[in-house]
Amino acid sequence: MTDTITRAVVEPAPPPTPVRRRRGRVRELHVLLALVVVLVVVAVFPGLVTWHDPYELDGLPFTAPNGDFPFGTDEIGRDLYSRVVHGLRVSLFSAVLAVVVALAGGAVIGVLSGLRPGGLLDRALGILTEAVMAIPGVLLALAVITTYGRGAFVAAVAIGIGEATGFARLIRGCVIQAGTLTYVEAARTCGAGPLRVVFRHVVPSIHHPVLSYTALHFGLAMLAIGSLSYLGFGEAPPSAEWGVLIAGGQKYLAHAWWVAVVPGLALTAVVVLFSRIAYLSQKDNR
Amino acid sequence: MTPLVWITGLTVAYRRAHDDVEDTALESVSLDVPAGQVTAVIGESGSGKSTLAHAVVRLLPHNGHIRSGRIELGGEDVLLRGDREFRALRGRHIGFVPQDPVASLNPTKTVGAQLKEAFSLARSPLSPQAVEERIHQDLLDVGFADPAALLARYPHELSGGMRQRVLVTIAFSQRPRLVIADEPTSALDVLVGKEVLTAIHAARVRHDTTVVLITHDLAVASRNAQHVVVMERGVVVETGPVEQVFAHPEHPYTRALLASSARVAQGRVLSIAEAHLRRAVQPVRETGQPVVELEAVSKRFGTARRGTLAVDGVSLTVPRGSTFALVGESGSGKTTTSRLVLGLERPDAGSVRVLGRSVPDLRRGELRDLRRRMQVVYQSPFESLNPRLSLRGIISEPLDAYRIGSRAERLARVDELLDLVRLPRSYRDRRPTELSGGQRQRVAIARALALRPELLVLDEPVSALDATVQARVLELLTELQRELDLTYFLITHDLAVVSDVAQRVAVMRAGRIVEHGTTSDVILTPHDDYTQALLAV
Numbered sequence: 079m080t081d082t083i084t085r086a087v088v089e090p091a092p093p094p095t096p097v098r099r100r101r102g103r104v105r106e107l108h109v110l111l112a113l114v115v116v117l118v119v120v121a122v123f124p125g126l127v128t129w130h131d132p133y134e135l136d137g138l139p140f141t142a143p144n145g146d147f148p149f150g151t152d153e154i155g156r157d158l159y160s161r162v163v164h165g166l167r168v169s170l171f172s173a174v175l176a177v178v179v180a181l182a183g184g185a186v187i188g189v190l191s192g193l194r195p196g197g198l199l200d201r202a203l204g205i206l207t208e209a210v211m212a213i214p215g216v217l218l219a220l221a222v223i224t225t226y227g228r229g230a231f232v233a234a235v236a237i238g239i240g241e242a243t244g245f246a247r248l249i250r251g252c253v254i255q256a257g258t259l260t261y262v263e264a265a266r267t268c269g270a271g272p273l274r275v276v277f278r279h280v281v282p283s284i285h286h287p288v289l290s291y292t293a294l295h296f297g298l299a300m301l302a303i304g305s306l307s308y309l310g311f312g313e314a315p316p317s318a319e320w321g322v323l324i325a326g327g328q329k330y331l332a333h334a335w336w337v338a339v340v341p342g343l344a345l346t347a348v349v350v351l352f353s354r355i356a357y358l359s360q361k362d363n364r
Numbered sequence: 365m366t367p368l369v370w371i372t373g374l375t376v377a378y379r380r381a382h383d384d385v386e387d388t389a390l391e392s393v394s395l396d397v398p399a400g401q402v403t404a405v406i407g408e409s410g411s412g413k414s415t416l417a418h419a420v421v422r423l424l425p426h427n428g429h430i431r432s433g434r435i436e437l438g439g440e441d442v443l444l445r446g447d448r449e450f451r452a453l454r455g456r457h458i459g460f461v462p463q464d465p466v467a468s469l470n471p472t473k474t475v476g477a478q479l480k481e482a483f484s485l486a487r488s489p490l491s492p493q494a495v496e497e498r499i500h501q502d503l504l505d506v507g508f509a510d511p512a513a514l515l516a517r518y519p520h521e522l523s524g525g526m527r528q529r530v531l532v533t534i535a536f537s538q539r540p541r542l543v544i545a546d547e548p549t550s551a552l553d554v555l556v557g558k559e560v561l562t563a564i565h566a567a568r569v570r571h572d573t574t575v576v577l578i579t580h581d582l583a584v585a586s587r588n589a590q591h592v593v594v595m596e597r598g599v600v601v602e603t604g605p606v607e608q609v610f611a612h613p614e615h616p617y618t619r620a621l622l623a624s625s626a627r628v629a630q631g632r633v634l635s636i637a638e639a640h641l642r643r644a645v646q647p648v649r650e651t652g653q654p655v656v657e658l659e660a661v662s663k664r665f666g667t668a669r670r671g672t673l674a675v676d677g678v679s680l681t682v683p684r685g686s687t688f689a690l691v692g693e694s695g696s697g698k699t700t701t702s703r704l705v706l707g708l709e710r711p712d713a714g715s716v717r718v719l720g721r722s723v724p725d726l727r728r729g730e731l732r733d734l735r736r737r738m739q740v741v742y743q744s745p746f747e748s749l750n751p752r753l754s755l756r757g758i759i760s761e762p763l764d765a766y767r768i769g770s771r772a773e774r775l776a777r778v779d780e781l782l783d784l785v786r787l788p789r790s791y792r793d794r795r796p797t798e799l800s801g802g803q804r805q806r807v808a809i810a811r812a813l814a815l816r817p818e819l820l821v822l823d824e825p826v827s828a829l830d831a832t833v834q835a836r837v838l839e840l841l842t843e844l845q846r847e848l849d850l851t852y853f854l855i856t857h858d859l860a861v862v863s864d865v866a867q868r869v870a871v872m873r874a875g876r877i878v879e880h881g882t883t884s885d886v887i888l889t890p891h892d893d894y895t896q897a898l899l900a901v
Contacts, residue, residue, distance in 0.1 A: 259747065260742050260744065260747040260748045261747060261748050261749055261750045263708075264740065264742060264748045264749075264808075264811075265750070265761060265765075267706060267708070267735060267739065267740050268735075268739070268761050268762040268765055268811065268814075268815075269732055269735050269736060269762055269765040269766050269815075270761060270762075270764075270765040271765065274764075274765060278750075278753075279750055282752050283750075283752070
């Protein structure tokens, strides 16, 4: 009798603790990051994984997916698989450009306004970011494209400018919060100047939320660039940019679904990948 | 006497976040809690006393679990109950008073709603009317003059002491057999803490409840408990009646703990005055110009109509080479005063002179020059050191900021400073998270000394530390003062600390200085009522 009691206490079933869940999250994050690395390699060297030229008419029009053409062919017989892989480069790198523009702009504005909240500079920059926020992102991008001509990279810069406002707000908040940390005040009373305080103490303490926000917006930027190309304001055919592929394929949806659906799925998958990374890296900090 | 709680061989472990390693927090702890009395569990941070409390009420953090042992409450092994069945026990038979009264009440519900919730959660058989009557009576018992008005208020409208008394009321509301109070007063000012303990005692006596009081404060344990359990690193090292253990400690750790407390000797608590007479501070020669001079300084936060006068006409002088202590409770304006001295706030009226310069009139560059000569040590070494930097980076921060010396010279200075605060030189590549609280505070002191300042502002330098560590850090500060001819401006709420190190003291309340003079005068012959109340704790 006593025996069973003690055993019941001594050997409790290992509960699915948050520790375990956390370890699972870390593992998943590593897998997803490895996938990102694969994507980048493929984007840089698309020839490694394709065997047809994306612009040559290698097959018959509207060949259904088969061994030689894994994703089938499009309306004039180009290999869709090869086009999707080659299109990744444009999509990925224009999204990188958009996020770099957004992060750089947002960091400068956010740090400058967070240094003295409520100061003259903060108020001026606040008005500026709110003015930009008031304009819908797509409209802003269209205005930039109309002025500077179409193309994925122009669209990327335009989207980056729109998204910089969100980054600026986030970073401003983080900087203000970090300013109240005792060790930041301690650095100030040690005689450290404002630049020193920012680069040595504030920036390192806020990089976590900013990184996860960046991952999320990377995916969203890809989506926005795709949308612009789809509308005809980004890349132009015969480019293999995904938005262009979707736009080109939608006319044939009824009898050759793969021409539009496959690039659409690819875009969705990559966006989900990045938002999942954002989610996991945010969870991981707590 | 029959024990109410009987714990045998309790072992609790925490799983680490990144690997499968488990840290044992309690190692086969056995003890019994006599019914109807107060048992104090004492020990320093990390001794496992809170883990013990949480294991008994089954509120361990999710990475903690009970590996083996028995916890019997009134003859029943409660570990055999499932979580659901145990929940019926908690609240109805076991009450819990948490450490942090701010985080422990729901800010979106009125006090009345939360008191009533305690009854519905415990499935109390009382009628709604009886519940209301009981709440009313209980609140009167813990010292609320007007319970009806209190019920409609939200927690944020109450002071810390009032919130803690509400939590005491909740803990006792179901007339449990056992109430566990986990450091119920350590987040509160001394006088307020005293009120809360009085409330606990009143409720305990009226309802014949057994109380387990977890505390790090030996004076609190000695005054409030009949039995004591001494814990060190997860192990119970000594148990027994309080008088016996405190008068004739058997375990070396108990002896060390008692020796570190200036307040407990030969098994009884000394008054602050008695303790002061036992270890009087050395007088110092007060020479030359005063280092800090405040004259009729006022500082208001907010607008003239709706603001608070944080500092109200404060005048004080700090002679060179001595320690000046500014004593007061939270909200008394002592920290604001220190920030005025450091030039972190500007006074609305009056003059602030530090090292012969008028601080509010200084330009930014001049203030920066003055800061070379005055440095700060903050209250919590867990917050004042950047966790991402190595000790070398932290300690040489002021040297880097003022571009003093070459890289090699700065490095040598860091080593020198580590020697000065009695830390091994090999620590320079460690990060603050690898150090204990006392070691971290030594690092903060080393950083403050890097520029060879003349004045150190010590803002509650030891109140975040354990008692034995406190004594050592204070000792270090006293030695450094002698070696380096430093002047200390000490901010504290603890008169016991004052009597150990300060030559002069000023007592502050609601922005005003109510009493000041030499430490002996203030402690032995206090004139102000408030000072007397503080000393009577």
